[in-house]
Amino acid sequence: MFADDIPSPPLCLHAIFIRSPYAHARIVAIDAAAALALPGAAAVLTGKDLASHVTTQRMAPAIDGLQPMDMPVLPLDAARFVGDPVAVVLAETLMAAADAAELVEITWEVLPAISSVGDASATDAALVDPALPTNRVSLQSFVTPGLDAAFARADRVVEARFGQQRQTHVPMEPRSGLAIWDNGRQHLTMRFGTQAPHPYRTAIAARLGLREWQVTVDSPEMGGGFGQKIIPLREDLCLAAAARLLRRPVRWRETRGENLTAGLQAREEVVTTRAAVAADGRILGLTCAIDADFGSWSFFPANYMARVIAMILPGPYRFKEYGYEVSVWLTNKCPSGPMRAPMAITSWVMDGTIDAIARALGLDALEVRRRNSLTPGDIPWVTATGERYNSLTPLATLEAAVGRLGYAALRAEQAGREASETLLGIGLCTVVESNTYSSAFYRDAGIPGSGHEMASIRVEPSGAVIASCGLMSSGQGYQTTLAQTAAAGLGAAVEEVQLQIGNSDTAPYGMGSRGARGASAGGGALYGAGLKLKAKVLAIAAALLDLNSADALDLRGGLVLRKVAGDWRETGLTLAQVARTAHLDPLRLLPGMEPGLHQILAYDPAGTTYTNSTHACAVEIERATGAIRILRYVAAEDCGTRINPMVVEGQTHGATAMGLSGAMLEHAAYGADGQALAGSFMDYAIARADDLPSFELLHQDVPSPSNPAGIKGMSEGGTMGGIGALMNAVNDALAQVGTRLDAQPATPVRIWTALQQANADAGRQDPASIEAPPAA
Template sequence: MTNSSLPIPPPPPAGGPIGQKLRRREDGRLVTGEGLFADDIPSPPGCLHAVFLRSPHAHARIRAIDPTAALALPGVAAVLTGRDLAAHVSTQRMAPPIDGLQPMEMPVLPLDAARFVGDPVAVVLAETVTAATDAAELVEVTWEALPAISSVADAAAPQAVLVDPAVPGNRVSFQSFATPGLEAAFARAERVVEARFGQQRQTHVPIEPRSGLAIWDNGRQHLTMRFGTQAPHPYRTAIAARLGLKEWQVTVDSPEMGGGFGQKIIPLREDLCLAAAARLLRRPVRWRETRGENLTAGLQAREEVVTTRAAVAADGRILGLTCAIDADFGAWSFFPANYMARVIAMILPGPYRIREYGYDVAVWLTNKCPSGPMRAPMAITSWVMEGTMDAIAQALGLDALEVRRRNSLMPDDLPWVTATGERYDSLTPLATLEAAAGHLGYAALRSEQAGRESSATLLGIGLCTVVESNTYSSAFYRDAGIPGSGHEMASIRIEPSGAIIASCGLMGSGQGYQTTLAQAAAAGLGGAVEDIQVQIGNSDTAPYGMGSRGARGASAGGGALYMAGLKLKAKLLAIAAAMLDLNSPDALELRDGMVLRQVAGAWQESGLTLPQIARTAHLDPLRLPPGMEPGLHQILAYDPAATTYTNSTHACAVEIERATGAIRILRYVAAEDCGTRINPMIVEGQTHGATAMGLSGAMLEHAAYGADGQALAGSFMDYAIARADDLPAFELLHHDMPSPSNPAGIKGMSEGGTMGGIGALMNAVNDALAQVGARLDAQPATPARIWTALQQAKPAEGGRH
């Protein structure tokens, strides 16, 4: 095994597998119904079905749980509570050593009190789903209702009820930072511009809710978890630790996944209950989450309020910036409470030359569904920074595009170290800004906007330049208190026939990994893409890796496979040289599985193929160079030295009806730099999907709660997501600069569209509303909220931007 702390190898040559628009090889089975999702797995003999009994209260003590009536129902095998399971599943303690972070503990099911509507307090196991459902209704719980904390303001109020008795004041995390020159920057400012940004609570809404199957083999003392998970190995580690098993006693076999978006990274409590129940009852147990459960009790995300203060010169240049973040974390801690809000604060300055910067980040507990990472956990970041730019332009009577130009990082500024110590080595923010604004027709739209004063519609223009953190380094995870690292492991094995099996620790949920990872492996190895099979998702066959989270799939997984391919190619060429009676492989190359030989400066076919080399390596080891081991198998660990950053600019034009507040997106342009594109077609699909997710969240989605803590969005009647006719056609432009810190020049890009979609849409809406003196300082930008803002508007003051 090799660790890639070695020098970064040269990037792949042009014209190879990387950069080809290959059709996704997995689509054949998926579009014809031949994919194997969790629900397609047949129930094993003796399988029990699980249904969870959930709290109807936002906050309540559990005085007693009586399963007598439920157990009397035919087909019911067991009713397990938190006290029943406590001896079989350890309590999770979330307490990384981070200043300002309060420790929290979480049993597999609540023992004393439920903390949010939907909190699971018991699991019913029966022969059929119907029997389990009926039995769950017969379980008698004696509740003592408690006051509920439904907002950050409630949580922070003096004498507020504690969501977790161990967390004083309900503030679970607080961090503060400031550069030494920040105070002086504000002292010399021409003006201080303040702006507020609120993002509503949302949830992941995968097409396929969570579900899976736990199988305990008592003879082998072995647990198999067939669950859709984005990170099979960390998932296995967590399951084994919580159940007191060795990792070789647990196999995680992830079937196809209909979306994850961060909700399927770690084992949640339901997964652990199934594992424990299967072991305890010695019978397979399966569970299918309902859509209502997924909406209200899976994981939620995004609820934050951010206030910025910008110290600016008269020409709009930023001298200093501060932000204050208050984040609603929900009731329990599945992840370190500082994690998601910290990323917002860390990268907030984005693509701008801001040397003096400070932040205060407070995270609060409330009686709501717990929070976890959702595609782009830092999603609000770009709207905050770009909305602050618009606020500066409006306050000073300047053009919004010009203010961005004056503050943007320039090519000569790179490498740039931010105020928080992050290093940008290959960003192109000014190039993507100019490209997006030019393609949208910014100047012409400004002229058109000025002529619409008496129109029934308002025209708005939104710009949003994104700096997206991805391929997080191991240092990032350490500093955030998250178990694991930033490394990824790759394995490439060549069989005697020349068949190539590539694998890494990722698991796909729609990203096209079986295509792009094959391209990355082929580029390094010199094999033909069609000869490579990518195997992921099974913890027994794939090497231990950190899984799919953030935008690390292509850059970490693809980078690791590319480097493993290069190393294995060196062995192949050494064998080829021996087979050709050459002293050295220096004049040999492997392309598409064919060995080429350089003769008189030109490449010629040698007549030797990869299958021939493979047969020799496995079946005729006496022909190998002296001292060389038989076989062809390369394992490599790639640990990125630092977090990789990429950038894009999103620009859109919207039209708002004054009478109704209805919004229509007229044009949408995204100019992005994602480094080396392994498969440009898949990159475009990822950008489309991420941007659609951002727009949907900004316009419609809201996991709403009442003042009493009741969940108000338990179905798609109440939780709206964008339909096809709500979204525009996306016009994509590419200005790619390969990353010098990635072996193949790859940067991540699957989350930036979410960030850009939110920022571009909200800035466009507020640009339109500014014409009548209105502003939305919180999402979602629904017609009702826009209409209310229009009704409350005052005549605009000051210059237009």
């Protein structure tokens, strides 16, 4: 069900947001008189109208180098990007709201706009946030003690640059929702699609000055989130405040254009690496400098996404000397937030640096990876930044992927293509995906939050099992996989398990679906709760069977089994019979045992879970047009215990498709004046089915020691691997003519331009004679 399909309650108002057409402009005056005179118009609310009803958000975690930022629910003085909401119009019908919005007159004073990091860092740059001394909102650095010595003894220092373009989430369903205020109960119900119902409720209550029991978040099924639907954004808060102020339900449906330009955006960063290497390609030390474009407002700590990139950059490689500097800049663009794999560029940067080392030293790229890769004997491994790998198999996935791809044969074919009309490229990318972040990881990264998840399992008198946790699905198949983990822990038949998620009143408080934590945090919590509840079930069963202990009993598929002479035999007792006793005949229970069957468990991972995979692909590039064709695509992954192989396959396909789409096509482009240039799918390209290859998946699974079920998260690594494998394959092809792309997207036009320039540099063509590129 789409949120817009939820029937409107009686007296419901419809909302339309008025947005800034300018990248940076002072709001001189807002005249709503004509709009309010229109039949059906109910209200026009501005930032000043709502300021007394919704508090200003202050983003100021205690992080060295991070500047605090304040954000009112709607701008009070100036809009900071094209699409910045400055007023909300409420009317009896959607059409009336749209008509009224056209009649609101706003007087603007256009201000200088900052459209790039280069603009933001200029000495005379206008300030995006006038409360800050500069546009650099965050600066963090780190260095190991032996880094200088590593560079001093290096045979070679290799530099490489990597740029990722601004992208956005493109969920199938844009943001939509319904706010209902019950004035008699003084209670707010928010029916919004959110990935994290409880943190969402906490934020809504805090900003509106309510207690959490005054707010219910009822999240319907939603068509994709990818990080865009974790927290309440300003539109959500406006609807909540308007419903309370006007004492009427209020609903809103975001248009696709609004979603593309004003939802949240992500990914825009430039990373430069310097690798100190030995003559045989071994990495002795590495530095990276990151410049990230954060946009105009702070919904999240500004250091969040970029610093995670820096923290996990060493990935699967065996070096200890490392340093980074992370600079985050404000610009007059849509604000940034997490997007599926916020650290998506990481694996391309690390494996792209490996490729640069191989080219600089005249070595084979695969051999350089082998010489630097962590081996089974290195695990457990503590990285230069203090991250601990307890279960990682990067060398195994690398060998599996190159073996299936046929690496040696492709290299031989590549060498014989000098006179061909196409270039063959081979791309490898080994991913170490951080997921199910521990509370310690958030603390070390300077990110407010917890890594725990809460689960509840109860067995009703009939034997029906109700399981719940604090996650919310946006298409991951939680209703299947989490029911399976609960059933596996408890020993119930999976068809007896009903999963209830998404409602903050009925589900236990959890941290939501983000960071690839659904299976390992949610599933781990449910599995652990099931194990604890199973112990009680078996204790009751032992009493009913007149046994002294439950040591020889087990519960499987809802049947109580007993081990006799080495074989498991049915006892004739079922979970339903035990449940009836626990609920309705408590005098038969053991002395001191509480009636009922209900278990709540909080699972807080001791450390961050790490998953690894290797993505390998072969691409063909037409010299005449720059067009890419992916010939083969192999992904070998280790995601621990696979709860449901079909869901794992689907998540890998989807994540990899998202990475490939972003690397090849997507670009939330802005002009030099800060104008948004990608407001529709005519301008913002996403991959179609025929742009993508068939994915060949291999599994090298080793259970994680971090949780009893051995589960690892895995739904973001495909995005990281897709980006790295594709870009490395493109650059492997282009290296044959002496050029490379150091920034995405790898569109045919950009590849063609690079090819033409390479021809010119080689003296085969006068640069002035380069023709216009072919049509996109």
